[in-house]
Amino acid sequence: MRIAPLLATVLGCLLPVSATILQNGQVREDPYPGQAANITLDASWRTYDASADEIAYKGRWDSKHISWWSFVSLSCPSYPPSCTTTLIHPERRVSKSGSQGINVGSLDWQFSNVTADTTYQFVTPDTLEGIDAGDTNVFELRVQIAGVAVPQNASLSKPPRFDKRVEIIGGSLASGQFATYEALSGWAYLFAEGLGNAEYTITAYPGVCLADMKCYGGGVHGMPWFWHRASDPGVRAQAMYGKDPEKFDVKGDQPADLVIIQMGGNDHRKPNEISGDDYFHDYVRLVDDIHHTWPKATIVLMSQWGEWTLEGTQYVPSTLYYDETKRVHDQFKEHAYVRYFETRGILQHNDIDPKNHPTDVGHVKIASHLLQWTRIMMRWDLEPTGEVGHGMLYWNDQQEY
Structure with missing residues (x-):
């Protein structure tokens, strides 16, 4: 069966190259399976640049098609079979090389080392072997692109969007920092993707505070300010835009039906130690802002766990703020x-790990409880489409040993 190949020209990349992944204290063998071929485009390819109308950008992107650090995407189907290209880009074009995640439908994630200003072929005739032509398959790509190419006899079209939309606001816990595959292993992605029937944006960044202009010695904006910006608080974004990143039109996209906020870990820790009153007032400010922007949205305040302390033989949890x-x-x-x-x-x-970041299993627990909360309290039907937690093996997976 002939499959339309799909290519992307890389501008900049996101994940550290070939980082070691530990599981149960052991180095994971082949932690980044799958590599894409580097090719040169010729006249047999039809190309679409990053601003093509056929490409639907989702999440936070600026006018240069550079995204917020956490989970964002762009989509465009190709033919045959119909394929959706999704771009997830947590870094900036200043990165010259890195590792990216590649996913088709509900199949396992694959990974490829990539280099800037290079064209890679991500879909080949062997990619979807056994899949009927005409099927729609979601292709997710974790990298910044300059464009997409398909064979001359193929074309792209803008995909439909789900009726519901979720926005998740947070820090390192929501962005999946230190999880096996970062955002792809984080509770925010596991929850939002696990719904199976909603658009979503994860506006989260490690180290960001809820309190505005009070953390890290003052002079550093918090989430109430960055919620209106297209760029995250990171050093790479600052290197490109300084202290004046582009504004983001929060009213310009599909309104959110559900907003989940989990913050407080960075406000609470040294050197910040934000007072309870300051935390309270900035939290109220953020909730008011969100409600003014999306008056029909349900806003969920998720509690922020702290450290566990051993009292006798019992571990006792704590909750920040x-x-x-x-x-x-x-x-x-x-x-x-x-x-x-x-x-x-x-x-x-x-x-959790020593700095309160969940393990992969911890992220799964949070996402699972939140999915059921949404089903019961919001009365949303769950329509999961398959595996969303890649590379998590639960022992024992053998029926005899």
């Missing part, structure tokens, strides 16, 4: 659009 977050919830209690999601009781002490 518990009273202040409940105060924010109480502030809007008479309104039905603000809810509280309690994470206490979901994780155990061995579900």
Whole structure:
């Protein structure tokens, strides 16, 4: 069966090249399976540049088609069979090489080392062997592109979008920092992709505070400010835009139906140690801003776990800014659009690392509970399309040994 190849010309990349992945203390063999071929385009290819109308950008992108650090995407089907290209780009064009994730439909993620200003063939005649021509298959690509190419007898068209949309706002926990495959292993992605029937944006960045102009000695904006910016707080974005990144039109895209906020870890830790009152006031400011922007959205305040302490033979959990977050919830209690999601009781002490970042299993636990909360409280049907947590093997996976 003939499959239309799909190529992308890389501008800049995201993940550190060939980083070691540990599992149960052992080095994972072949942690980044799959490599894309580097080729040169000729007249047999039809090309689309990054600004083509056939490409639908999702998430936060600026006018140069450079994305926010966390999970974002662009989509464009190719033929045959119909294929959707999704671009997820957590870094900046200043990166010259890296490793990227590649996924087709619900198949396992594959990874490829890439270099800037190079063209790679990601879909070949062997990619979808056994898949009927005409099937629509989601192709996800984790890299910044200059364009997409398909054979001359193929074409791209803008894909339809889901009716519902979710926005997740947070720091390193929501962005999946230190999980096996970063954002792809994080609870925010596992939850949003696991819904199976919603558009989503993950506006999260490691180290960002909720408090504005109070962290890291002052002079550093927090999420209430960055929520209106197309670029994240990272050093790569600052190197490109300085302290004046492009504004992002939060009203310009599809309105969110559900907004989930989990913040407080960076406000609480040294050197910041933001007071409860400052945290409370900036949280209220952010909730007010979101409600003004999307008046029909349900806003969920997710509690932020802290460290576990050993008392006798019992590990006791803690919650950061518990009273202040409940105060924010109480502030809007008479309104039905603000809810509280309690994470206490979901994780155990061995579900997090020493800096409170979840293990892969911890991320799965949070996402699973949140999916069921959404099904019950929002009355949303769940339509998962398959595996979303790649590379997680649960022992024992053998029926005899």
